[in-house]
Structures are given as structure tokens and as C-alpha cells.
Amino acid sequence: MFQYVVRRILQSLPILFIVLTLVFVVVRILPGDPAVAALGDYASKEAVSALREKMGLNAPLWVQYFRFLGDLCRGNLGTSIITGYPVGAQLLKVLPYTLELTFCAIFIGFLFGIPLGIPAAVRRNSLIDYFNRVFSLMGLSIPAFYLGILLMLVFSIKLRLFPVVGGGDLSSLSSNLRHLFLPALSLGLIMTAYVTRMTRSSVLNILREDYVRTARSKGISERTVLLKHALRNALIPIVALGGVYAVVLVGSSVMTEIVFSRPGLGSLMVGAIKQRDYTTLQSVMVFYSFIVVILNLMTDLIYGLIDPRIQYR
Amino acid sequence: MRKKRFLYLMLASLFVGVLVFDVGTAQQLAKEQALTIAFDAGDVATLDPHRSATTVDRATVDMIFNGLVRYPPGDQVKVEPDLATSWRVSPDGRVWTFTLRRGVFFHPYPGNPTGYELTSEDVLYSLKRAADSKRSSYAGEYSGISFEAVDPYTVRITIDKPISDTLFLAKFASYAGGMVVCRKAIEEKGDEWFKTNPVGTGPFRFESYEPRQKTVLAANPRYFRKAPILKQVVVRYMPAVSSRELGLQTGELQIIEGLKEDKWVEKIASLPDVTVKSFGPCESQVFHFNMTQPPFSDIRVRKAVSYAISREGIAAFMGKGLAVPIYSPTQAPPAPGALTKEEAMKAGVVYEDNIAEAKRLLTEAGYPNGFKTEVIISEMASSYQKPMVAIQAQLKKAGIDMALKVVDHSSFHSLIRKDASPIVYYAAWRPNVDAFLTRFYHSDSTVVSGKKPDTNFSHYGAVDANGDGKIDSIDELIEKARWELDAKKQMALWKEAQIKLLSDVAVVPIIRLKYAFPQKSSVDLGHPLEFSWATYSPQITEETRILAK
Numbered sequence: 001m002f003q004y005v006v007r008r009i010l011q012s013l014p015i016l017f018i019v020l021t022l023v024f025v026v027v028r029i030l031p032g033d034p035a036v037a038a039l040g041d042y043a044s045k046e047a048v049s050a051l052r053e054k055m056g057l058n059a060p061l062w063v064q065y066f067r068f069l070g071d072l073c074r075g076n077l078g079t080s081i082i083t084g085y086p087v088g089a090q091l092l093k094v095l096p097y098t099l100e101l102t103f104c105a106i107f108i109g110f111l112f113g114i115p116l117g118i119p120a121a122v123r124r125n126s127l128i129d130y131f132n133r134v135f136s137l138m139g140l141s142i143p144a145f146y147l148g149i150l151l152m153l154v155f156s157i158k159l160r161l162f163p164v165v166g167g168g169d170l171s172s173l174s175s176n177l178r179h180l181f182l183p184a185l186s187l188g189l190i191m192t193a194y195v196t197r198m199t200r201s202s203v204l205n206i207l208r209e210d211y212v213r214t215a216r217s218k219g220i221s222e223r224t225v226l227l228k229h230a231l232r233n234a235l236i237p238i239v240a241l242g243g244v245y246a247v248v249l250v251g252s253s254v255m256t257e258i259v260f261s262r263p264g265l266g267s268l269m270v271g272a273i274k275q276r277d278y279t280t281l282q283s284v285m286v287f288y289s290f291i292v293v294i295l296n297l298m299t300d301l302i303y304g305l306i307d308p309r310i311q312y313r
Numbered sequence: 314m315r316k317k318r319f320l321y322l323m324l325a326s327l328f329v330g331v332l333v334f335d336v337g338t339a340q341q342l343a344k345e346q347a348l349t350i351a352f353d354a355g356d357v358a359t360l361d362p363h364r365s366a367t368t369v370d371r372a373t374v375d376m377i378f379n380g381l382v383r384y385p386p387g388d389q390v391k392v393e394p395d396l397a398t399s400w401r402v403s404p405d406g407r408v409w410t411f412t413l414r415r416g417v418f419f420h421p422y423p424g425n426p427t428g429y430e431l432t433s434e435d436v437l438y439s440l441k442r443a444a445d446s447k448r449s450s451y452a453g454e455y456s457g458i459s460f461e462a463v464d465p466y467t468v469r470i471t472i473d474k475p476i477s478d479t480l481f482l483a484k485f486a487s488y489a490g491g492m493v494v495c496r497k498a499i500e501e502k503g504d505e506w507f508k509t510n511p512v513g514t515g516p517f518r519f520e521s522y523e524p525r526q527k528t529v530l531a532a533n534p535r536y537f538r539k540a541p542i543l544k545q546v547v548v549r550y551m552p553a554v555s556s557r558e559l560g561l562q563t564g565e566l567q568i569i570e571g572l573k574e575d576k577w578v579e580k581i582a583s584l585p586d587v588t589v590k591s592f593g594p595c596e597s598q599v600f601h602f603n604m605t606q607p608p609f610s611d612i613r614v615r616k617a618v619s620y621a622i623s624r625e626g627i628a629a630f631m632g633k634g635l636a637v638p639i640y641s642p643t644q645a646p647p648a649p650g651a652l653t654k655e656e657a658m659k660a661g662v663v664y665e666d667n668i669a670e671a672k673r674l675l676t677e678a679g680y681p682n683g684f685k686t687e688v689i690i691s692e693m694a695s696s697y698q699k700p701m702v703a704i705q706a707q708l709k710k711a712g713i714d715m716a717l718k719v720v721d722h723s724s725f726h727s728l729i730r731k732d733a734s735p736i737v738y739y740a741a742w743r744p745n746v747d748a749f750l751t752r753f754y755h756s757d758s759t760v761v762s763g764k765k766p767d768t769n770f771s772h773y774g775a776v777d778a779n780g781d782g783k784i785d786s787i788d789e790l791i792e793k794a795r796w797e798l799d800a801k802k803q804m805a806l807w808k809e810a811q812i813k814l815l816s817d818v819a820v821v822p823i824i825r826l827k828y829a830f831p832q833k834s835s836v837d838l839g840h841p842l843e844f845s846w847a848t849y850s851p852q853i854t855e856e857t858r859i860l861a862k
Contacts (some may be wrong), residue, residue, distance in 0.1 A: 031724035032723030033727045036723065036726045036727060039366055047446055047449070082356070082358055083357060084508050085524055157562050163565055164563055164565060165551070165563075258553050260556065261556050267526075268525050275723075
């Protein structure tokens, strides 16, 4: 399995290389000058030109590209061309916030999505099924940031239970959890909708399988048939799509982080785009790609745990 | 005797009454003197005052640094001592001598935990730095000026050619290049470090910075005016307006950057414990024609466009609580030297709100059915998109089909400096009329082709604007006004230059838009909020405090 993991990571390197090349080119194709963004419209042309030189933007593109690749290979993500702050330090500072948000949302999604999806499949076209379908549809349609605002209005403005600004102090569990609850819930509810829908259709398919009928004919209780025979097999597509949705979730977290003013990769990326902070933007994008690769790998590894027929070669 | 007793009794009652009244009305301070202000910004760009330009950066450095002189908080014109206690000028107006305040200390910084006393060496270093284009965005302001330290508490500044007090002192006020930075900190740590670790002498000292999140400032107990009442100021970067609004409602934020929209301001002002006061300086929103590109090279077409525009209509569309029509192509009144509506009317250079005349001029110019044009504008809603949508609708009535190509703000600045748009709608504030005229209308500042390309989008001074076969320019007027020492004559020259610009219809001034920073009612800024040198946000000073509910 270790060899498999290493091989998968190595296989993903060309993908990462293509992504970072694309990112490097795209951010430079965008009109807009980081020096003007940094100095504002009041700055004279000489000041802008001097800053561009200092930022290393007057060098030919290929020189900038190889400089960027070289730094990356040495594990040096460089410094923000706007603030001069080390990009690596910025990433490390905000990463825990994005990770806790994403994993809590995934956790909430599976925690509620699977128990909600199973009865909907078992009692197809019943009231509970209709409720679940409406809930899933709403969850799939509503943008995470909008749901976030609604949650803030209820839990923060009306009930005064949770703060709306910042990510809290990571060293204080209570502060951290209070700041995490609403953003995780807003993303988690959307994830729940995805998982509920997937669980319903997957369990429905499995319940029609011959081995389920056989199990029932043997006189095994419906509960055992459902949990032992049907659910375990139904989990494979749920986990597969769960992995895909987790990737979508990483993207959705961008807006959620902004709405809740949380530190995170999302707010780092949006700020970098606005300021044309090439170095920060490149590094964040590469990091995002890396997270996607890791999430896909984790999904593949979880397959094996659920389905013993799957072997890693 | 009775009379005396009565008098004593009356005086005693008065004294007790005053005492009781005073105790009753004295405002109690809140226990926690910490203020959080949130801005519509993704992050800091730089906290180096010689580089800072964005709203949030200027607001932050305003709390950290001082200049030789300053404009008292809330005042646009009056100058008073800051780091200098007094100054005198030589009879020929060239040599200015500033006496520094004693006992002013720089904030502590890593490697210097107690800070150190400010002397003329620091002021000298700071001014030379502000004049260096490689280290300052405001270097142009200091050309032709030399600096010397006479003794530890005296600085002498010599200018090649004397200028008026208004223009001279503005260069050394606690704004932009005039802010005095900590010499030793920069020499020890470097310019790059200083960008996110500013060290000054102001009421608040830098404490920490979290990228894309916040900058924390702490009270400077040794501030030379007095120890600030607030113990901490947190500057938060929050680009989503809904989040700022909710944060204000929950009380996590005390002041927020608002939208420049009447309806939004009305809505937020109706919330309990929230007050909103609009204030300046206002950015002048001006419509610049690129006079090198047809059809705008023809003055009749430009005049037709101007006639098709209704400033009042645009102000009404934007909301009259914040938008005010302007007739000056530079700063808006009451700034000294700005052209008022009455003066523009008297000079006969107000061409507006007359569709019939616009159509007649278009027909005369050979466009009886109007014409099509595409204009690049910034994504920013209140300063660019919204007013331009209103203008687009007004021009349509005259048969002019103006398509708007919306790009992000950074791209906008880049493209308009490459002459990529036939019309540039630009919102700006500059500290005085001279800076406005020089940077927007002097031939040297013409985009792409000028000697020092800057923001002369109309190419005024490089083209024949009125069709008489001669190049039209206000270069001479700008320079004459700059060296004029008599304030009245200087203003007259500035106004003459503005009238010339308007009569040639190089530009159409549209509106100015006030700022709105909703705040908790418990926040007392400590000064009247009419104008802020911060520049686009309320100033937070040593007198700012939070009152108990």
C-alpha cells in the first residue's frame, strides 16, 4: 500500500506541474499591474517602474518562470510581492483554519447525510422521502455563502450565540469552536444534501440486487440486511462521490471564509487576485491542486477499507 | 446684609446646580477601550507611509505617524504644529526653519524595546526618503527642495523657488510623504520589513499583523499630546459588506466602511445603536474625453455629450444624501481654489441637461443619428459602474450608444494608462488644486506620450482642443499659480485654468460622493467628522473613546 501511495503521489507530479505552469501564465495574462495595485493611482510612473523592478517583474517571463520553478523545487514559496511577507508562513498560518473547516463540513455531511438517505431509500415515495428530496434539492441549489449569511442572521444577530468575525484563537478550544460552528454548519449542510441524495440512490440500487433478495429469503432481519449487506456495498459510490464533493467543498469554502471573515486559503487567494500578488496566488493555487490530489488519493484508499475486493497494486 | 446673604445663597445654589448637572451629564467610559474598524479590503498593501495609498493603509498609518505640522482632526484647511512646535520663513520665502518638539519618542521595535527620542536626524532622513522616487510614491512633491539638520532640534528646509504657505506646508503635514518615519528601525531592518512593521511617533503603535485578516495597534502611553484613551485598535480586512454589517450589529465591530449608497446608509442608520455621518474629502468623479480619438476630437461632439448629461439626475440616481453635483474639474468646493457652480455659470462654461442642444450639435458635427462608442470602466460600483450606467441612459436620449466594458479595478488602471478607452471616467482626490491640475491636465502628464506620463487622459496641452488650429494648454497657468505667493492671486489663476478646461470641454465634472462609515453610537471620535486627512475614513486619535451604554 505504501508503494501505491508513493506511486500515486509521483503520478500526480506532472498534473501539479501543468497546473502551476497554467497558473503562472494565467495570472500574468490578466491585465493589471501589481505595482499600480500596491502603490495606488497617485504614484508616479517612476515610482511604479522602480517597484516593478524591485518586484522582479521587469525580467523576461521565462526568467520569472524558471526562478519560480527553482524556488518551488527548493521548497521556497517566496514572499508576497505586495507586502513582502513570506508566502510559506502565510500558508502555514491559515491552513489549519481551512482544514478544520473542510473536515468538519465533510464530517457533518456524512454524519447526517447517510442516516437521512437510508430511510428515504427504504421508504421510497413516502413523506420522509419527499422531505429528503426537497432538503437535498435546496442544499444543492443554495450557495454556501448565502446559507452562511442566513445562519448568521439567526444564530448571531437574533440569538446572539456565535460570533461572525474572524476564525478565533486556535490555542483556545472554546474560542475556536465558537468561530467554527456556523461556517462548518453552512458548508456541512450543503455536504449533507449531497450525501443524502447519493445515499438514497445508491441504497435504492443495492436493495434491488440479488444478494439482498437472497439475504431476505434466508429470513435475516430487515435491519441486518440493510446495515450489513446493503449499506456496506452502497458506501462505495457514496465515498467516491464524497471525495469529488469534498473537492467541490474546498472551492465553496473560499466564499464561506470571506463571508465569515475567517483566515484561510480562500481569503488568501481572493486577496491575492485583487492585489495581483503573483507569488502568493501561484503558491495558493499550487497548494489547492495538491489538496485535490491528496483528497482523491484518500478517496481511493478508503475504497480498500470498504471493499476488500479492491487491492492496491 | 440680607441682600449679601441672598447673593451668597444664589451663588451657592448655582455652584451646586452646576456640579449636579455636570455629574449628571459626564459621560462614563466603557470598561473595555478597544475599537475594531473593518474596511472593504482584502489585505494591507503597505504600512510604509511614504508608499501607502489605499483607504485602509492610509487610515492605519494615520494613527502611527506624525508630520512636522498637521491639520487638526476634522479640519481641511487650518495648519497647526505637530512634531514641530514652531516655524519661520526667510524674507525671500525660500528658507523655512522648523523647531522640533522635545521629548517625542519613537515607538519601541524589535531590538529597541524602549524606542528613542526623535531628533532632526530622523526628520532629515525621513524627508530625504520621501523625496527619493525609489523609496517613496510622493517623491515628485519634493523636487527642488533640500533639507538640513541645523542642530538636534532644528530642521532647515530650502526650496529653489518660493511657493505659497498652502502648498509648502501641505508637503510637511502628517499626510503621505510628510509623515516622519523611524530612521534607526529602517536602517537596522530595511524598507521591506518596515512595510508590515511600521514604527512612528503617533498615538498608536504597531503590535501585530495577520495577513488578510487584521492589523493590531496598541496605545502609545508616551504619545506627546496625551496617552490615548483607547487601549487597542484592531484594523480588520473584510471585503464582504454583509459581513461588516453583521459584525457591526453583533458589536464585534465598532466602525465599518460602508457602501456609498443612500438606501444602504438609510437601512443601516435605522439599526439600533448605529449612527452614520457622511464626510469628505470626496473624490471628484470626472468624465475625461480622449481628444486624440474621433469623434471626441471634435469640440461639438464633446459639448453634445456634456449637454446630454444631467448632473442632478445622476446625483438623484446615486442618492442625494451622499452625491453632490460638481462643476470643478479638480477638487470639489469648499477646497481652496475649487471652482463653484456659480463661478462656472458666470463664466458660461456649464453645458448640461439640454438634449435638444445635444442633438443639434451632433447633427452639426456630422452625427445626425448619434454614434456608438465603447468605454472601459472599473468594477467598483459606486465610483464607476453606477454613475456610468446613469450617464449611459442619459446619452442614449441624445442618440449616443455608449457600451460599458467592465474590468477589475487593477486592470482598469492599467488599461486607461495605455490610452485604451476613448472616455475615462475617473474618481480621484488630490491634496490640492495644483496637484490635480498638474497630474490631470499638464501636457507633461499626458498618458503614453507625455514627458512624465501620468493621468492626463484628455491629452489636454498636446492637442488643439477647440479647433482653432492651435494647441490648447493650461501649462503656463498651472506653473504661474504654483509660484504665486499671494493666496488670492493663486486661487484666481487656478480658477482661470479650470474655466479654460471647461470651455474647451476637455472634461465634464459630474459628482462628488461622500463617505459613510457607520459606527456604534457609543463611539466618540473626539472631533467633528466633517473632513478626514486619514484620507477616506474617520481619523482615530488619542481622544477617541468608547462610551458606556
